[in-house]
Amino acid sequence: MSSPVMTKEGKVRDLRSKEEIRAERRKGRTGVYLVLPGLLVLVLFFALPVVVLLAMSLYTRPPGAEIGQFVPALQFSNYATVLGAYWPELMRSFGFALIATTLALIIGYPMAYLVAVRLRERKLLQGILLVLLIAPFFSSFILRTQSWKQILADEGFVAQTLKAVGLLASDGHLTATAFAVVAGLTYNFLPFMVLPIYANLERLDTRLLEAAGDLYASPLTTFRKVTLPLSAPGVFAGTLLTFIPAAGDYVNAALLGNNRNTTMIGQVIDSRFFRVIDYPGAAALSFVLMVSILILVTVYIRKFGTKDLM
Structure with missing residues (x-):
């Protein structure tokens, strides 16, 4: 008689743990959604400009080009x-x-x-x-x-x-x-x-x-x-x-x-x-x-x- 009881308690424990896992996942997704706008701002207004700045720093001016004309290159x-x-x-x-x-x-x-x-x-x-x-x-x-x-x-x-x-x-x-x-x-x-x-x-x-x-x-x-x-x-x-x-x-x-x-x-x-x-x-x-x-x-x-x- 003790075995079914233990089994039921085990199932209850399993159900509770699954509910807790689902709740934690929901909280995790909510946190990600809240962080996304900030991450988007950082990418658009910090990370992307830094990449553009790095790329621009390697440009070169081809021979005979007018002032202000540069082409992509790896001019370290x-x-x-x-x-x-x-x-x-x-x-x-x-x-x-x-x-x-x-x-x-x-x-x-x-x-x-x-x-x-x-x-x-x-x-x-x-x-x-x-x-x-x-x-x-x-x-x-x-x-x-x-x-x-x-x-x-x-x-x-x-x-x-x-x-x-x-x-x-x-x-x-x-x-x-x-x-x-x-x-x-x-x-x-x-x-x-x-x-x-x-x-x-x-x-x-x-x-x-x-x-x-x-x-x-x-x-x-x-x-x-x-x-x-x-x-x-x-x-x-x-x-x-x-x-x-x-x-x-x-x-x-x-x-x-x-x-x-x-x-x-x-x-x-x-x-x-x-x-x-x-x-x-x-x-x-x-x-x-x-x-x-x-x-x-x-x-x-x-x-x-x-x-x-x-």
Whole structure:
């Protein structure tokens, strides 16, 4: 008599497992349907343009062809040509981006800490400072950069003050210098550094800071051992969000620099594409820039990932 009972229970178990399997499959299909629109956007607006960019970088101009006429080819020498001609601009772009990212971190972390931690109980003042922080996004990127050109002009307050204290020669200039370009990059991308750090510090449990003080930790030790490690994910995200667009930027270099010593790779790509009409060269430089940033970001993630900072 026990055998049929066991058999029935076994059938019940089998039926239940089949129902669970069907439910899991339905959930899986639902997940795929939800992901498909995003995948389609990535394919159409990222993967496909990258493939086109790579193909264009290998085009060649046949002998006797008019300006702007290129044919498909496997002209890998395009990469050697543009790298040999423009590697200083590429290195300068990464150098400017690194300096701007470092300055944005030095300036932005105290700002984020003040708004997120010190002013946590003063909601009105915290909200006002957040609005002031986000307000530049409501104006044009070019207008913000152009305003720095006026701020750093020879007749401006900054230049006149530096000349008065002897930090700038009487015939010196701030515009059309590396200083001006880095200043513009730092200012324009500062919110990209502050906001991720603020979002991370906003979730910080202040009881941990109080506990560190109860254990006789100094404010500096509390910051170094508690606050900084817990805010590491925000710092990590902010540095990436600042460095990546700054490395490919050309507006700041064009408006605040615009000379041989401040030329960035974005300006070169713009010139090769719109002025020289060298589509393969511009595409090769764009692909080199993209791959270089990808390699640098990968190295940064592996070496300074948030797990290592915690």
